[in-house]
Amino acid sequence: MSGIISQNVGRPSGLVKAAAAAGGVWTLIKTLTASADSDLSFVDGTDDVTLDATYPIYVFKFINIHAGTHAADFTAGFRDGGSAYDATKTTSTFYAYHNEGDSATGLTYASHDMVQGTGFCQIGGDAMGTDNDQCCSGTMFLFNPSSTTFVKHFMVNMNTLTEADYSVNEYTAGYCNVTAAIDAVQFKFDTGNIDAGKIKLYGIKDS
Amino acid sequence: MSGIVGQNTLGGSGLIKSPEGGGAWNFIKKLTASGDSSLSFVDGTDDVVLDSTYKTYVFTFNNIHAADTSIFTFQANASGGSGFNETITSTMFRAYHIEGSGASGLGYQTSGDQAQGTSYNQIFFQHISTDNDSSGSGILHLFDPSNTTFVKNFIANTMHVNSTGSEGAIHSFSAGYFNTTSAITEIDFKMSSGNIDAGDICLYGISS
Numbered sequence: 292m293s294g295i296i297s298q299n300v301g302r303p304s305g306l307v308k309a310a311a312a313a314g315g316v317w318t319l320i321k322t323l324t325a326s327a328d329s330d331l332s333f334v335d336g337t338d339d340v341t342l343d344a345t346y347p348i349y350v351f352k353f354i355n356i357h358a359g360t361h362a363a364d365f366t367a368g369f370r371d372g373g374s375a376y377d378a379t380k381t382t383s384t385f386y387a388y389h390n391e392g393d394s395a396t397g398l399t400y401a402s403h404d405m406v407q408g409t410g411f412c413q414i415g416g417d418a419m420g421t422d423n424d425q426c427c428s429g430t431m432f433l434f435n436p437s438s439t440t441f442v443k444h445f446m447v448n449m450n451t452l453t454e455a456d457y458s459v460n461e462y463t464a465g466y467c468n469v470t471a472a473i474d475a476v477q478f479k480f481d482t483g484n485i486d487a488g489k490i491k492l493y494g495i496k497d498s
Numbered sequence: 499m500s501g502i503v504g505q506n507t508l509g510g511s512g513l514i515k516s517p518e519g520g521g522a523w524n525f526i527k528k529l530t531a532s533g534d535s536s537l538s539f540v541d542g543t544d545d546v547v548l549d550s551t552y553k554t555y556v557f558t559f560n561n562i563h564a565a566d567t568s569i570f571t572f573q574a575n576a577s578g579g580s581g582f583n584e585t586i587t588s589t590m591f592r593a594y595h596i597e598g599s600g601a602s603g604l605g606y607q608t609s610g611d612q613a614q615g616t617s618y619n620q621i622f623f624q625h626i627s628t629d630n631d632s633s634g635s636g637i638l639h640l641f642d643p644s645n646t647t648f649v650k651n652f653i654a655n656t657m658h659v660n661s662t663g664s665e666g667a668i669h670s671f672s673a674g675y676f677n678t679t680s681a682i683t684e685i686d687f688k689m690s691s692g693n694i695d696a697g698d699i700c701l702y703g704i705s706s
Contacts, residue, residue: 315522316702347560347698383593383667385604400604404595406666434560434635434657441561444635444657446669462593464657464669470631495558497528497700 316496317350325488327359330479333492334370342474344437346494351431351476353449353490358419360483362454364403365416365427369443369467370475377409378443378473382465386417391456401461407468415449416480417459426488427451429461436473443467523556523702531697533565536688539701548683550644552703557640557685559656559699561633564626566692567661570634571618574643574650576680583616584682588674592623596666610670614677618688621654623670625661632665633697634658643682649675650682 321340323331333351335342342349356365368376384401403413415427429449436443446464453459467473478490527546529537539557541548548555562570573582590610595602610620622634636656643650653673660666676682687699 315705316525317523347700348558381595381597381667383595383602383604383669385593398604400593400602404602406595406600406602407597432635432637438561440631441563441633442631442659444561444633446636446655446657462669464593465595465667466657466659468597495523496525497558497560497698498525 318346318494318496320492320494322489322491325356325485327484327486329484330477331485331490332475332477334475340492341494342436342476347435347497348495349433349436350493350495351433351490352493353415353427353429353431354488355426355428356488357426357486358416358421358480358483359486360480361421362418363416363480363482364413364418365449366411366479366481367414367431368411368477369473370477371467371469371471371473376411376475376477378467378469379407379409380412380465380467381406382412382463384413384461384463386459386461388457388459395457405465411479411481412463412465413481414447414463415451415461417451417461418453418455419451420454420456425452425454433473433476439470439472442469443473522705524552524705526701526703528698528700531562531694533693533695535693536686537694537699538684538686541683546701547703548643548685549681553642553706554704555640555643556702556704557638557699558702559634559636559638560697561635562626562697563633563695564628564689564692565695566689567625567628568689568691569620569625570622570658570687571620571690572638572685572687573618574676574682575684575686576678577683578680582618582684582686585614585616585677586612586619586674587614587677588612588619588672590620590623590670590672592671593669594660594666596660596664598664610672612674618690619672619674621670621672622656622658623668623672627659627662627665629659629662629665632659640685646679646681648679649677651675
């Protein structure tokens with residue numbers, strides 16, 4: 292790179308060489324829309340999903356996830372080989388809460404964390420209601436899932452309107468305690484279907 | 499618009515005039531550690547932009563691996579200053595869950611904050627494991643570093659594996675401000691002792 296191009300590296304104006312896919316370093320990879328689905332899965336190499344070394348950081352956006360069954364918890368599982376979403380995980384979870392009646396508020400560590408567990412880990416929902424307007428939304432970062440050296444970190448922040456009409460702002464973070472690559476992630480409720488909602492997968496470029 | 503600019507309007511490649519808005523992350527610089535004592539981002543050096551071009555900057559940390567049992571930290575140098583020793587007031591809280599004991603909790607950590615201190619500020623709360631498969635990752639936002647009216651706020655959200663022998667998930671939340679009205683033009687990352695054995699730090703600017 293030379294001349295007027297190199298002079299404009301990293302700057303938002305002037306003449307620059309456009310990225311191959313315009314729109315900044317966040318690249319939309321896939322959007323899945325729930326319609327009474329038992330789960331939504333992002334599998335590398337399937338249905339245009341990329342979840343490999345192409346990006347060092349992946350971001351999932353959860354938009355208006357609505358449960359089909361009352362008091363369900365929204366969960367995630369990670370695949371580290373084979374077909375099962377059973378990668379070993381250790382997580383921490385805490386949340387702030389406030390009910391619509393203004394009689395309960397707080398900040399507390401949550402018991403639905405996980406230590407070396409292989410089941411799905413709760414990342415939100417927290418006894419979500421099924422009223423038509425009840426849902427949860429949030430973001431999950433997944434770092435370097437293709438690494439075969441390190442464990443795989445993830446961080447989630449989700450807000451939920453629960454069945455008891457609480458606003459719950461939940462933070463879940465942890466790691467898949469495996470050195471095998473994570474090549475698929477599945478989301479589902481601990482009971483019942485995902486009635487509606489979208490999950491978007493983005494990759495963040497590092498060049 | 500005419501010439502090579504006009505010919506490339508809406509083109510995904512070639513020479514175009516870049517958009518000025520949209521809130522997009524713009525990649526600026528990637529530094530990869532390999533037994534380094536520190537990793538520094540200095541405005542105007544090695545293609546680093548850390549000035550008024552962007553109002554918000556984001557650093558991402560990917561698999562930061564320590565050579566010694568130590569704490570991942572950062573500091574800044576203001577324009578015209580010398581040394582990474584700006585005055586910081588910060589907070590630190592973390593959630594944790596230990597693999598072996600199952601111990602868990604959430605709390606403020608006074609050993610991870612500063613009150614008008616000039617030390618390197620903790621990003622990961624306390625020590626990181628040096629196991630081969632252990633590391634830390636996360637995100638740090640730095641707001642309006644070129645401002646010469648206000649202090650410079652930062653917010654970090656990270657996840658790392660706790661020190662060897664007590665491995666577990668440590669979810670750290672550090673935030674604070676550089677208590678200076680001088681522009682911040684340099685940021686330095688290092689371990690509290692020993693080298694950064696491996697890992698990537700990327701710098702992005704957010705278009706406004």
